[in-house]
Amino acid sequence: MIKLENVKYQHQEKTILKNVNLTIEKGKKYLLLGPSGSGKTSLLKIMNNLISVSAGEIFLDGKSYNQIKPSLLRKQISLIMQDSILFGKEVKDNFEYLNSLNNNELSEEMFLELLDKVKLNKDFFHKNINKLSGGEKQRIAIIRTIMNSPQFILADEPFSALDKYRIQILAKILVDLVDSENIGLVVVSHYFDEIIHLFDKVIFIFKGEILFLGTPDEFLENKDNHVTNFLEGNNE
Amino acid sequence: MNEYFKIDNMGLMISVFAMFIVMLISSLNHLKLSKEIFIGTLRSFFQLFLMGFVLKYTFQHSHWYYTFSLLIMMILFATYEAYKRIKIKNYQLFQYILFALTIGSLIPLSVIFYLVIKIKPWYNIQFIIPISGMIVANSMTALSLGLRNFLQEIETNRLLIETKLSLGATSKNSIKPIFQKSYYNGILPSINSLMVLGIAKLPGMMTGQILAGVSPLESVKYQLMIMYMISFSTALSLLILLELSKKIVFNQREQIII
Numbered sequence: 001m002i003k004l005e006n007v008k009y010q011h012q013e014k015t016i017l018k019n020v021n022l023t024i025e026k027g028k029k030y031l032l033l034g035p036s037g038s039g040k041t042s043l044l045k046i047m048n049n050l051i052s053v054s055a056g057e058i059f060l061d062g063k064s065y066n067q068i069k070p071s072l073l074r075k076q077i078s079l080i081m082q083d084s085i086l087f088g089k090e091v092k093d094n095f096e097y098l099n100s101l102n103n104n105e106l107s108e109e110m111f112l113e114l115l116d117k118v119k120l121n122k123d124f125f126h127k128n129i130n131k132l133s134g135g136e137k138q139r140i141a142i143i144r145t146i147m148n149s150p151q152f153i154l155a156d157e158p159f160s161a162l163d164k165y166r167i168q169i170l171a172k173i174l175v176d177l178v179d180s181e182n183i184g185l186v187v188v189s190h191y192f193d194e195i196i197h198l199f200d201k202v203i204f205i206f207k208g209e210i211l212f213l214g215t216p217d218e219f220l221e222n223k224d225n226h227v228t229n230f231l232e233g234n235n236e
Numbered sequence: 237m238n239e240y241f242k243i244d245n246m247g248l249m250i251s252v253f254a255m256f257i258v259m260l261i262s263s264l265n266h267l268k269l270s271k272e273i274f275i276g277t278l279r280s281f282f283q284l285f286l287m288g289f290v291l292k293y294t295f296q297h298s299h300w301y302y303t304f305s306l307l308i309m310m311i312l313f314a315t316y317e318a319y320k321r322i323k324i325k326n327y328q329l330f331q332y333i334l335f336a337l338t339i340g341s342l343i344p345l346s347v348i349f350y351l352v353i354k355i356k357p358w359y360n361i362q363f364i365i366p367i368s369g370m371i372v373a374n375s376m377t378a379l380s381l382g383l384r385n386f387l388q389e390i391e392t393n394r395l396l397i398e399t400k401l402s403l404g405a406t407s408k409n410s411i412k413p414i415f416q417k418s419y420y421n422g423i424l425p426s427i428n429s430l431m432v433l434g435i436a437k438l439p440g441m442m443t444g445q446i447l448a449g450v451s452p453l454e455s456v457k458y459q460l461m462i463m464y465m466i467s468f469s470t471a472l473s474l475l476i477l478l479e480l481s482k483k484i485v486f487n488q489r490e491q492i493i494i
Contacts, residue, residue, distance in 0.1 A: 087396075
């Protein structure tokens, strides 16, 4: 479980996040929504410990982040960044890099199985990464993260390079993968209409504050002005 | 055969005049370098003569504190020159450069003066200052090159580094290729110069000694000694600096802070 208590984050004298109190449970899937600039990416980076809070505390399974070695923490709470870069020249270089981070204990077979699960041919293993489409790159980034065996996966706009149809397919793939491994998932997605019900909870953030945490149906029926404005803006 | 020919003032002025031709070429080609060439010529002229007078005085009045003071000044000046060429202005970085240059120079210099040349007394300025100058100057160039490369690569590859960190890589692992590349770029010039020694050029120290009437074979020994020690000093000081520079790039939570 990831627990954020009274978290505040400031950057260059600007308050990005304030009064954030949030619990992310393992095995549950969360959709993180909010207007641009509301602090979604910062929240994910804080949970991944790529940046530190200005005030407040974060705990993983009851232990303060500051008591856990950063590399171990990030292995447990891995982040798929918005513009995640693939390593090396070929897809297999990404497997080899992950393997090096995991004491060479990972199985190439598992990577190939995951390729299959994300609907990519095994030949992709040797494919040049510059020849991959945006969606294919994101699928490799997802596989790469799952291979790390994290407790939690945070994904910042993992569907941004895709059309609505492919977003639904990839979202379903991602959700099925994390369900099978009992991984906690937090996804930021600009597009959410067709995929909102794949998630257990919706977190709505506005100007750095969490205004809503509840089920997808509760979110869609919420009467808060900021939520309704956001939903209307999204429907345009 | 071992005659030494002095340069008279007229001869020196003819050499200086050559720099005016360099300025003219720059001007005719609109390179906008004339000012730098003029300042460089003037600075080198006065700086070297000043050094010459200081050395002449200290040769005649040899004391350990003169040698020590000149060494300190040399290292401080080289540190400042290396630091000036870096975009990031950070006092900690200045300290790291100073530390790397000091340790990276003093160890090879100690080897030279105690084990190789075995000069007595240790503060014999006639040997210490010229040799130290070569060691420190070459290390300064390597540090400047290596560090600039290192920091630029970190800036350019920030997203790649963060991607690796976000998957659980340590800070050391996340910048390993950059570290290796910067180190390589920093020491390559000194390694390359070893390749062309005696073929493409007769190096400065050997040339100077031959002109002064020293036997060529004896001057070869000096030249080889200085070239190998320059490589040693470069390798050592650059390694120290790049390792320390990681503290400028990452904080204790292994987050990028530049």
